[in-house]
Amino acid sequence: xxxxxxxxxxxxxxxVGPGFDVLGFALNDIGDELEVSxxxxxKIRINKIEGxxxxxxDPGQNVVGIAIRALLQELNLDQGFEITIKKxxxxxxxxxxxxxxxxxxxxxxxVLLGNPFSKRELVKFAMEGERASSxxxxxxxxxxxxxxxxxxxxxxxxxxxxxxxxPKNMFATVVHPQIEVKTADSKRILKKEVSxxxxxxxxxxxxxxxxxxxxxxxxxxxRSLEDHIIEPVxxxxxxxxxxxxxxxxxxxxxxxxxxxxxxxxxxxxxxxTTAKKIAKAFEGYYxxxxxxxxxxxxxxxxxxxxxxxxxxxxxxxxxxTEVRSRKVQ
Amino acid sequence: xxxxxxxxxxxxxxxVGPGFDVLGFALNDIGDELEVSxxxxxKIRINKIEGxxxxxxDPGQNVVGIAIRALLQELNLDQGFEITIKKxxxxxxxxxxxxxxxxxxxxxxxVLLGNPFSKRELVKFAMEGERASSxxxxxxxxxxxxxxxxxxxxxxxxxxxxxxxxPKNMFATVVHPQIEVKTADSKRILKKEVSxxxxxxxxxxxxxxxxxxxxxxxxxxxRSLEDHIIEPVxxxxxxxxxxxxxxxxxxxxxxxxxxxxxxxxxxxxxxxTTAKKIAKAFEGYYxxxxxxxxxxxxxxxxxxxxxxxxxxxxxxxxxxTEVRSRKVQ
Numbered sequence: 001x002x003x004x005x006x007x008x009x010x011x012x013x014x015x016v017g018p019g020f021d022v023l024g025f026a027l028n029d030i031g032d033e034l035e036v037s038x039x040x041x042x043k044i045r046i047n048k049i050e051g052x053x054x055x056x057x058d059p060g061q062n063v064v065g066i067a068i069r070a071l072l073q074e075l076n077l078d079q080g081f082e083i084t085i086k087k088x089x090x091x092x093x094x095x096x097x098x099x100x101x102x103x104x105x106x107x108x109x110x111v112l113l114g115n116p117f118s119k120r121e122l123v124k125f126a127m128e129g130e131r132a133s134s135x136x137x138x139x140x141x142x143x144x145x146x147x148x149x150x151x152x153x154x155x156x157x158x159x160x161x162x163x164x165x166x167p168k169n170m171f172a173t174v175v176h177p178q179i180e181v182k183t184a185d186s187k188r189i190l191k192k193e194v195s196x197x198x199x200x201x202x203x204x205x206x207x208x209x210x211x212x213x214x215x216x217x218x219x220x221x222x223r224s225l226e227d228h229i230i231e232p233v234x235x236x237x238x239x240x241x242x243x244x245x246x247x248x249x250x251x252x253x254x255x256x257x258x259x260x261x262x263x264x265x266x267x268x269x270x271x272x273t274t275a276k277k278i279a280k281a282f283e284g285y286y287x288x289x290x291x292x293x294x295x296x297x298x299x300x301x302x303x304x305x306x307x308x309x310x311x312x313x314x315x316x317x318x319x320x321t322e323v324r325s326r327k328v329q
Numbered sequence: 330x331x332x333x334x335x336x337x338x339x340x341x342x343x344x345v346g347p348g349f350d351v352l353g354f355a356l357n358d359i360g361d362e363l364e365v366s367x368x369x370x371x372k373i374r375i376n377k378i379e380g381x382x383x384x385x386x387d388p389g390q391n392v393v394g395i396a397i398r399a400l401l402q403e404l405n406l407d408q409g410f411e412i413t414i415k416k417x418x419x420x421x422x423x424x425x426x427x428x429x430x431x432x433x434x435x436x437x438x439x440v441l442l443g444n445p446f447s448k449r450e451l452v453k454f455a456m457e458g459e460r461a462s463s464x465x466x467x468x469x470x471x472x473x474x475x476x477x478x479x480x481x482x483x484x485x486x487x488x489x490x491x492x493x494x495x496p497k498n499m500f501a502t503v504v505h506p507q508i509e510v511k512t513a514d515s516k517r518i519l520k521k522e523v524s525x526x527x528x529x530x531x532x533x534x535x536x537x538x539x540x541x542x543x544x545x546x547x548x549x550x551x552r553s554l555e556d557h558i559i560e561p562v563x564x565x566x567x568x569x570x571x572x573x574x575x576x577x578x579x580x581x582x583x584x585x586x587x588x589x590x591x592x593x594x595x596x597x598x599x600x601x602t603t604a605k606k607i608a609k610a611f612e613g614y615y616x617x618x619x620x621x622x623x624x625x626x627x628x629x630x631x632x633x634x635x636x637x638x639x640x641x642x643x644x645x646x647x648x649x650t651e652v653r654s655r656k657v658q
Contacts, residue, residue: 022533154537155530160552164540193522196558201484203532204351208483210536211493214543223489229525 004037005111006309009104010148010301011089012096013172013266014140017225017257018205022153024096026144026301027172032087032100033308034064036108039080044068051087059083063098063129064105070128071106075116081109093176094260099141102129107146107305119146119304123161141260148304150213167216171275171299173253175244175282176264178292181237186261189233198228218254218270225255225268238263240289247281272297333366334440335638338433339477339630340418341425342501342595343469346554346586347534351482353425355473355630356501361416361429362637363393365437368409373397380416388412392427392458393434399457400435404445410438422505423589428470431458436475436634448475448633452490470589477633479542496545500604500628502582504573504611505593507621510566515590518562527557547583547599554584554597567592569618576610601626 010031014024039045044059059065064083072079083105089097106125110117117125126142143151143161150164194202208224211217235241235258244265248256252274253267265282269275279295286293339360343353368374373388388394393412401408412434418426435454439446446454455471472480472490479493523531537553540546564570564587573594577585581603582596594611598604608624615622 019532019536021529022536152533152536152540154533154549154553155555160537162537162540162549165544190525192525194525194528196519196521196523199523199528199531199558200350202528203348203535204481204483206532207348207351207481207535207539208489208491210539211481211491211543214540215494220483220491224483226484229528 002037003112004035004311005108005307006033006035007104007108007111007305008033008308009100009107009145009305011100012141012144013174013259013264014096014138014144015227015230015258015260016209017231017255018202018209018227019152020202020227020230021138021140022206023150023209024140024144024153025150025166025172026148026304027095027174027296027298028301029298030088030095030296031145032085032089032097032104034086034101034104034108035084036105036112037082038112039082041080042078043080044083045080046083046085049085049087052091055085055087055091063102063133066132067102067105067126067129068109071109071117071122071125074125075113077113079113081112090176090178092180094181094258094262094264095174095176096141096145096260098129098133099126099145102126102133103142103145103305105129111307120161122146124159144304146305148302149300152210164210164213166213166300167218169271170218170221171269171272171297172266173248173269173275173278173282174259174264174266174296174298175286176294176296177239177244177286178294179239179263181261181263186234186237189237190230191233194229202227202229221268222254225257227257231257234258234262238265239291240286241265244282244285247285248278251277251281253278272299331366332441333364333640334437334636335362335364336433336437336440336634337362337637338429338436338474338634340429341470341473342503342588342593343425343467343473344556344559344587344589345538346560346584347531347538347556348481349531349556349559350467350469351535352479352538353469353473353482354479354495354501355477355633356424356503356625357627357630359417359424359625359627360474361414361418361426361433363415363430363433363437364413365434365441366411367441368411370409371407372409373412374409375412375414378414378416381420384414384416384420392431392462395461396431396434396455396458397438400438400446400451400454403454404442406442408442410441419505419507421509423510423587423591423593424503424505425470425474425589427458427462428455428474431455432471432474432634434458440636449490451475453488473633475634477631478629481539493539493542495542495629496547496599498600499547499550500598500601500626501595502577502598502604502607502611503588503593503595503625503627504615505623505625506568506573506615507623508568508592510590510592515563515566518566519559520562523558531556531558550597551583554586556586560586563587563591567594568620569615570594573611573614576614577607580607580610582607601628
């Protein structure tokens with residue numbers, strides 16, 4: 001019973017242009033890894049956090065412990081876990097850092113417990129990590145991190161997560177200018193009311209985006225990646241946003257918008273060649289601005305959270321699938 | 330050159346639950362018919378309006394004349410037409426009555442002129458009929474009336490009309506309780522501002538509806554047919570709305586909402602058997618309330634505006650395709 005597994009849950013892009021609070025998709029390669037094993041007691045112990053060591057190891061303060069607790073509570077179970085977190089998604093990047101950890105945590109615990117829940121059912125437990133991290137139990141990052149692909153959170157009451165169809169040859173290029181945007185700031189500046197007229201144009205674009213994804217109409221996807229509500233307000237917090245977007249569009253992007261609440265920026269494209277061209281443009285642009293940055297190229301990750309290594313002390317056997325890291329030079 | 334054609338353009342259901350001002354679909358069988366021929370002068374003459382004879386025959390006052398004028402203007406052409414209108418869609422029904430006439434008018438003129446425009450290009454001319462009729466150049470009725478199927482008006486600037494995928498076995502049951510709802514009233518009572526929170530739930534439902542239509546997921550279509558913005562306000566103008574909706578849902582409808590700005594009510598269902606059951610329930614319900622009503626059952630009309638008869642005085646030939654009227658007994 002002393003099985004240890006290593007799991008990976010991807011970083012994610014939430015909002016996706018007009019789809020504020022409802023749409024999200026999963027990236028490849030970049031994501032958090034957790035090594036988790038069950039213990040013989042009922043304690044959750046976070047032994048180590050690699051990467052961002054100032055995050056709390058107290059399981060009551062870390063989204064990993066909080067999300068697993070939510071899962072155990074539903075099962076009415078006292079079970080201990082030993083956890084090492086390999087944090088690769090930078091907190092505050094706008095790439096679903098806390099969601100990646102929360103998703104990996106509940107996914108690992110579920111596998112070790114013999115899969116009492118489906119991946120879809122795990123979303124609500126991972127959301128408790130989001131509640132702890134941001135004050136609101138968002139699902140738009142944890143859903144794609146767990147399920148992979150392009151997801152829609154249609155409703156929270158009841159929770160209704162839909163996996164959307166999307167074209168195979170779609171790529172995302174993401175740039176993370178490494179400046180801090182306080183999520184609280186990016187939330188506070190949003191208005192609580194919007195004009196009906198602007199709201200109508202927003203759901204017209206959401207409808208166009210979902211239709212374009214379903215039919216593989218890249219041109220429609222591009223035309224629909226307009227956000228008249230959030231982008232105009234939040235983009236002012238991101239240095240160089242307008243210029244970066246201009247660079248992406250000039251390099252052939254279908255559209256370009258803010259990832260999550262920023263500061264990361266994503267662009268969608270048809271095919272990897274264009275995605276690379278956009279990456280190069282982002283790279284050059286932020287280098288010239290002298291702003292530290294990271295650039296990622298990724299197709300849409302179709303599988304979400306996954307086991308990358310199993311070590312079983314009973315058999316001594318070990319399966320391993322290495323997760324490669326892909327970065328632009 | 331003295332060809333006369335008879336065209337049909339279907340009645341339509343606009344808004345479709347959460348898709349206020351952007352979604353619409355075409356019905357079968359019910360729609361307006363126009364008999365149109367070109368004249369040797371530059372006058373547009375409306376000879377007769379069958380069905381609703383109090384509508385204006387002055388082409389400058391009738392959407393038919395106004396829409397054709399918009400088309401001719403784009404071609405920089407002075408061409409006369411003689412028109413007989415067979416009006417089958419009751420004005421003020423919420424079933425796109427003026428749109429049906431406008432769509433039929435521009436479609437007929439375009440055919441007689443040798444198809445200088447595609448059906449999609451005709452939308453903007455038919456919209457001028459809508460502008461004259463309601464004060465706003467809406468496209469959510471004229472687009473499905475011209476193109477058929479399920480349409481999205483993603484944007485007005487520039488105009489972007491998208492034909493959506495939808496499942497074959499989907500049926501609409503429509504009840505038109507014959508009470509007058511002034512469109513001006515139904516517009517005035519809408520608030521100009523909505524809360525961001527409610528707007529988010531609305532575009533979540535729009536996304537779910539489009540995704541469900543694309544993947545043929547009837548259950549998702551049903552869950553997404555929620556409208557938290559318009560229905561709560563406008564439904565109070567429709568006598569018996571809550572009861573009618575309850576009847577539809579109890580009869581197996583996927584969802585039920587207001588058609589256009591009402592008073593017609595539509596329900597969607599999987600398969601004709603359920604659609605008939607809903608029709609019977611609507612029928613019984615409004616009979617008991619002693620409110621005059623009409624009930625229609627229709628699958629989604631895939632083709633939109635069409636020629637039903639061509640008479641050519643040169644050859645004396647005549648092709649005729651009769652449009653049947655389908656009504657619940």
